[in-house]
Structures are given as structure tokens and as C-alpha cells.
Amino acid sequence: MSVQLIAENLCFYYTDEDGNRLSGDVLKNISLKIEKGSFVAILGHNGSGKSTLARLFNGILVPISGKVLVNGIDTSDDDNIYEVRRHVGMVFQNPDNQIVAAIVEDDVAFGPENLGISPKEIRVRVDNALRAVDMYDYRLHAPSQLSGGQKQKVAIAGIIAMRPDCIILDEPTAMLDPKGRNDVINTIHMLHREYGLTVVLITHYMDEAAEAERVIVMDNGEIIMDDTPEKVFTKPEVLQAVGLDVPQSTELLWKLNMSGIPVPINAINEEDCVDTVINLFT
Amino acid sequence: MLKDITIGQYFPGDNLIHRLDPRFKIVMTLLYIIMLFMGDELYSLSFGIVYCIAALVLSKIPVKLFGKSIKPLLPILIMTAILDIIFIREGTVYFQAGFFKLTEDGVFTAVKMIVRIIFLIIGSMLLTYTTSPIQLTDAIERLLSPLKRLHFPVHSFAMMMTIALRFIPTLMIETDKIIAAQKARGAGFDSSKLRDKAKALVPVLIPLFVSAFRRAEELATAMECRCYRGDIGRTKMKSMNAGICDIVSLTITFIMFFAAATVAVLF
Structure with missing residues (x-):
């Protein structure tokens, strides 16, 4: 597998226009590789630096020291910045503040239009992107007529119409109701499966992270865990030390352990948890 | 309403x-x-x-x-x-x-x-x-394009109109929400005196402006992420x-x- 995103000894703090330091270290010497076609969740509570990391990966921010490489291109090189952004799409928390146009299909066309693609090709890409997120029937609607989940799917369509090979989602479900959340998460998984997109999902919902292939836990600008969800979530004490929860099924097994019933903490979803508990009685 | x-x-x-x-x-x-x-x-x-x-x-x-x-x-x-x-x-x-x-x-x-x-x-x-609003602003952009020679920022002007039209319903709904929130905190919007009415607008307009600026900043970042750089190298779907x-x-x-x-x- 080739490497999509590389961070090398990345350090970052916010500065004003004159370069004066405005914040403490937001990211401290982070090194990280994300493989092409993988599904990575980044966990961390507010202020852990996870959103800043996301913005460094598509060149909205550039590192103070260290390097970020996207498909081998350095993001601090101004000449290549649009090349970087074309490859790494970004979806934000508030769907309302990412939609530019007053008609769904016009908004999805915004990205490809910026890339200077021919009108015919844009039409094809817009229709395909809307079909991929199951919003084709709404192509002539105004964004204000849609629910939060639907708007977020339009925002995702707007990114995939640019045909990126990686998509970074910064807490895309934080403002949605449970139904919208499910809908958006299913769409993201589908895009990963069907189109082989690299997905970096930043979230603070444990259940969303549990479905990823790899979980990176951040705290205070540092990576404190980087492993498969099975391994990360079976260390609830580490997670709780940095103010994070574990998925409910893991928590149940952990509490059983604490109260003297020895069960292996190996389940991160409901099915595995049920199996483990049933095994207790057989 | x-x-x-x-x-x-x-x-x-x-x-x-x-x-x-x-x-x-x-x-x-x-x-x-x-x-x-x-x-x-x-x-x-x-x-x-x-x-x-x-x-x-x-x-x-x-x-x-x-x-x-x-x-x-x-x-x-x-x-x-x-x-x-x-x-x-x-x-x-x-x-x-x-x-x-x-x-x-x-x-x-x-x-x-x-x-x-x-x-x-x-x-x-x-x-x-x-x-559609996009067609309308595109058409205005094209009708005004001779003004580009005079360095009039025709594209930015059209983009501003597009965004304004897009955000009218969003900001309307937001205004309704702020009014409801201020009413819940005891603000009076029912007085018929013009002076009181003007006064009551202040706690609505300030949060509305703050939020509009925040939205503007987020939208600008999102637009940059989608490779927007003005009308340089830009095509149109329609x-x-x-x-x-x-x-x-x-x-x-x-x-x-x-x-x-x-x-x-x-x-």
C-alpha cells in the first residue's frame, strides 16, 4: 500500500499576521503515516489538536516546523497548494457554513468549477457525486429545505465531485440528530468501501471510531495511542485518563471485570459483547 | 413568520x-x-x-x-x-x-x-x-464583464451576490431563533413604542452579526479547501x-x- 499522508516531526502553534506567537504548542513533534485506502479515526477531546492536525493535512495551515507530505507533495510549497487540496478533500462540522450556492447541484459543482474542468465533465461528476450520497433526487432543492444530515451529505458530494483520493472529516456528525448521524456515517463507510477513498474521520463519538480500521488518540498535542480499535478500546484506563469514554459494550465488560467477574475485554461492538457475555454462562 | x-x-x-x-x-x-x-x-x-x-x-x-x-x-x-x-x-x-x-x-x-x-x-x-440564483448571478457577471477592463471586480461582485442569496434563508431562521432565545430570557419585543422597538433590536442584531462573521470565516476556509481562487482558471457547469x-x-x-x-x- 502506498502512503497518502505523512507528517514528520510536526510542530504547530497559532501566530498572528506578523508571526507573533498567539498560543501554546498545539501540536508537539507529531510523526504519522496514513496509508492509501485506509480508514483512520482520530479521537481526542476539545483542544487536543485533532482539528489543527486535519487543517495541516490539506494546507489550510502550514507547519511551524516539520513537514506534511500529501502524495509526496510538501504542503508548505505554495505552488502546489491546489494540487494538495484537490487530493485531500475536507468536510467540516457545520454543514450550513460549507455550502456556497443556493441550489444543491450548483453547490456540488463549485469545486470542479474551481478546478477548471469542462462543463460536460462537471455535469457528469455532479450527477455521480449526488447519486453516490443518495441525494440525486434533491439536486434542485435549496439547502435550507434540507435536514442537517442531508446538508452534510451535500457537502460530502461537493468534495467527492472533485475526485480526491482522500477525504478528511472534522467532526461531521457533531451537529446532527441521531438519524442524520447514521446516514452520514454510513455514507462515509460506503465511499471508503466502494471508491477506495482514504478516510480520516475526526470525532469524539467512540462508536464511530470503533468502526474504523485504525484509531489515533490525541491528547494535548501529542499522539498517545495509535492502534487498531480493538487494542485501543480495550485499554479504558488510558482513555479515561485523557477524558475520553470507551464504547458502551467495552465499558460493560470493563465494569464486569472491576466487580470481580473476570471476562476478557475484547469487544468493541454489541455483537462481540453479547458473545462474550453469553460465554460467561456456558 | x-x-x-x-x-x-x-x-x-x-x-x-x-x-x-x-x-x-x-x-x-x-x-x-x-x-x-x-x-x-x-x-x-x-x-x-x-x-x-x-x-x-x-x-x-x-x-x-x-x-x-x-x-x-x-x-x-x-x-x-x-x-x-x-x-x-x-x-x-x-x-x-x-x-x-x-x-x-x-x-x-x-x-x-x-x-x-x-x-x-x-x-x-x-x-x-x-x-436559479446561480444563473442570475452568472448572467450578471457576464453582462457586466466589459467592466473588467476598467478593473471592476466583476467576479467577486457576482460571488458576493451568490453567497448573499444563499445565506438569506439561513440568517432568517437564525434571527427567529435569536428572538426566541432573547424572549426566553425576558426581552420584550411587544412594546409598541418605536424607541423600545429599536432598543429591543440590539440584543438580536449583535448575536446575529457575531454569528454571521463566524459563518463567513468558516465558509471562506471551506471555499479555500475546495480550491477556490477567484475566477482564475474557473469554468462553469452551466x-x-x-x-x-x-x-x-x-x-x-x-x-x-x-x-x-x-x-x-x-x-
């Missing part, structure tokens, strides 16, 4: 008026407006009215919608009519009481003014109802190609326009 406003809304459809090239539609609307205000007699006004009704029928947009949009403007219409009736004192006198004189010319002018304003509104609504229909429609508009002008000059 704020959601009822229909100005600037677009109703998707597929018929002659919807399909017309938006650039042509804008030019035709301008000609139509001049047509309405040309000449003083009913003869010339009737051209504009016939033109508008024909377009209305072709667009298949329910007349009810226009009624809804005109309703909030009724006070202005009534004021205009009253002023016309009071201050125009020529012509046959129907009725006199002291200073007040109801004259033929006054009534006639008032009726003409009301008809003109109503048709002006219907005509311009027809444009926004049948043309290209505008004037067809026979557009040319014929414009020709008919011009014929009507000159007929109305001739009538206005002759009578």
Missing part, C-alpha cells in the same frame, strides 16, 4: 420562460420595466401589461404566489395612491371639501401608479422565480448558449418596446 418571504426564491420548472438564457431574461426584464414607465397614457401602459401577462401564462407559476409577495407592499401602494389623489389638483373636480379636491387626473394617476408598481413587482418576481428561442423572444420584446414607445410619443 420570516420564512414566508418569497422574494428572491426560485421555483424549478421546465418551460419556455425557465429555459430562456438568463442574460436575455435580464435584458428583457429591463426593457419591460422601461416599457411600463414610458408614456403617460393607458395605451402605452397596456403593452407592458399584455407582455407581462403573456410571460406569466407561459411560466406556469401560480398567480397566488405573486399575491403573497405583493401583500406586504400594500401600505406603500395605498400611500402612493393617497399622495397622488391629494396633490394632483388638475382636471374635472368630482368632489371638494376645503383644501381637499378629488379630481379626475388625481384618481387616474393614482390608478396608473398602482398598476405600474404591481406589474413592476410581478415582472421582476417572474425573473427570480424562473431563474454554459449559456443563446438559441433561436432567446433571439425570437428578445425580438418580440424589442418590437413591443418600440410599439409602446411610438404610442407614447404619438398620443
Whole structure:
């Protein structure tokens, strides 16, 4: 597998226009590789630096020291910045503040239009992107007529119409109701499966992270865990030390352990948890 | 309450008026407006009215919608009519009481003014109802493109309009929410005094502005992420190609326009 995103000894703090330091270290010497076609969740509570990391990966921010490489291109090189952004799409928390146009299909066309693609090709890409997120029937609607989940799917369509090979989602479900959340998460998984997109999902919902292939836990600008969800979530004490929860099924097994019933903490979803508990009685 | 406003809304459809090239539609609307205000007699006004009704029928947009949009403007219409009736004192006198004189010319002018304003509104609504906001701003961008030579930022101007139109409903809903939130904290919006009303607006406008600026910043970042860099290397999904229909429609508009002008000059 080739490497999509590389961070090398990345350090970052916010500065004003004159370069004066405005914040403490937001990211401290982070090194990280994300493989092409993988599904990575980044966990961390507010202020852990996870959103800043996301913005460094598509060149909205550039590192103070260290390097970020996207498909081998350095993001601090101004000449290549649009090349970087074309490859790494970004979806934000508030769907309302990412939609530019007053008609769904016009908004999805915004990205490809910026890339200077021919009108015919844009039409094809817009229709395909809307079909991929199951919003084709709404192509002539105004964004204000849609629910939060639907708007977020339009925002995702707007990114995939640019045909990126990686998509970074910064807490895309934080403002949605449970139904919208499910809908958006299913769409993201589908895009990963069907189109082989690299997905970096930043979230603070444990259940969303549990479905990823790899979980990176951040705290205070540092990576404190980087492993498969099975391994990360079976260390609830580490997670709780940095103010994070574990998925409910893991928590149940952990509490059983604490109260003297020895069960292996190996389940991160409901099915595995049920199996483990049933095994207790057989 | 704020959601009822229909100005600037677009109703998707597929018929002659919807399909017309938006650039042509804008030019035709301008000609139509001049047509309405040309000449003083009913003869010339009737051209504009016939033109508008024909377009209305072709667009298949329910007349009810226009009624809804005109309703909030009724006070202005009534004021205009009253002023016309009071201050125009020529012509046959129907009725006199002291200073007040109801004259033929006054009534006639008032009726003409009301008809003109109503048709002006219907005509311009027809444009926004049948043309998507993007098409409209694209068309304005293209019509104004000669100004680029004078370094007028035509593209930025069009993009600003697109974003403004996009955020009208969003900010309306937000205003409703802020009003509800301030009411829950005990703010009074029910006083009828103008001073109190103005005062009550402050706690609504400040949060609204703060949030609008925050939205602007987030939107700017999102646009950058989607490779936006002004009109450098930018293409459009919907290209505008004037067809026979557009040319014929414009020709008919011009014929009507000159007929109305001739009538206005002759009578």
C-alpha cells in the first residue's frame, strides 16, 4: 500500500499576521503515516489538536516546523497548494457554513468549477457525486429545505465531485440528530468501501471510531495511542485518563471485570459483547 | 413568520420562460420595466401589461404566489395612491371639501401608479422565480464583464451576490431563533413604542452579526479547501448558449418596446 499522508516531526502553534506567537504548542513533534485506502479515526477531546492536525493535512495551515507530505507533495510549497487540496478533500462540522450556492447541484459543482474542468465533465461528476450520497433526487432543492444530515451529505458530494483520493472529516456528525448521524456515517463507510477513498474521520463519538480500521488518540498535542480499535478500546484506563469514554459494550465488560467477574475485554461492538457475555454462562 | 418571504426564491420548472438564457431574461426584464414607465397614457401602459401577462401564462407559476409577495407592499401602494389623489389638483373636480379636491387626473394617476408598481413587482418576481440564483448571478457577471477592463471586480461582485442569496434563508431562521432565545430570557419585543422597538433590536442584531462573521470565516476556509481562487482558471457547469428561442423572444420584446414607445410619443 502506498502512503497518502505523512507528517514528520510536526510542530504547530497559532501566530498572528506578523508571526507573533498567539498560543501554546498545539501540536508537539507529531510523526504519522496514513496509508492509501485506509480508514483512520482520530479521537481526542476539545483542544487536543485533532482539528489543527486535519487543517495541516490539506494546507489550510502550514507547519511551524516539520513537514506534511500529501502524495509526496510538501504542503508548505505554495505552488502546489491546489494540487494538495484537490487530493485531500475536507468536510467540516457545520454543514450550513460549507455550502456556497443556493441550489444543491450548483453547490456540488463549485469545486470542479474551481478546478477548471469542462462543463460536460462537471455535469457528469455532479450527477455521480449526488447519486453516490443518495441525494440525486434533491439536486434542485435549496439547502435550507434540507435536514442537517442531508446538508452534510451535500457537502460530502461537493468534495467527492472533485475526485480526491482522500477525504478528511472534522467532526461531521457533531451537529446532527441521531438519524442524520447514521446516514452520514454510513455514507462515509460506503465511499471508503466502494471508491477506495482514504478516510480520516475526526470525532469524539467512540462508536464511530470503533468502526474504523485504525484509531489515533490525541491528547494535548501529542499522539498517545495509535492502534487498531480493538487494542485501543480495550485499554479504558488510558482513555479515561485523557477524558475520553470507551464504547458502551467495552465499558460493560470493563465494569464486569472491576466487580470481580473476570471476562476478557475484547469487544468493541454489541455483537462481540453479547458473545462474550453469553460465554460467561456456558 | 420570516420564512414566508418569497422574494428572491426560485421555483424549478421546465418551460419556455425557465429555459430562456438568463442574460436575455435580464435584458428583457429591463426593457419591460422601461416599457411600463414610458408614456403617460393607458395605451402605452397596456403593452407592458399584455407582455407581462403573456410571460406569466407561459411560466406556469401560480398567480397566488405573486399575491403573497405583493401583500406586504400594500401600505406603500395605498400611500402612493393617497399622495397622488391629494396633490394632483388638475382636471374635472368630482368632489371638494376645503383644501381637499378629488379630481379626475388625481384618481387616474393614482390608478396608473398602482398598476405600474404591481406589474413592476410581478415582472421582476417572474425573473427570480424562473431563474436559479446561480444563473442570475452568472448572467450578471457576464453582462457586466466589459467592466473588467476598467478593473471592476466583476467576479467577486457576482460571488458576493451568490453567497448573499444563499445565506438569506439561513440568517432568517437564525434571527427567529435569536428572538426566541432573547424572549426566553425576558426581552420584550411587544412594546409598541418605536424607541423600545429599536432598543429591543440590539440584543438580536449583535448575536446575529457575531454569528454571521463566524459563518463567513468558516465558509471562506471551506471555499479555500475546495480550491477556490477567484475566477482564475474557473469554468462553469452551466454554459449559456443563446438559441433561436432567446433571439425570437428578445425580438418580440424589442418590437413591443418600440410599439409602446411610438404610442407614447404619438398620443
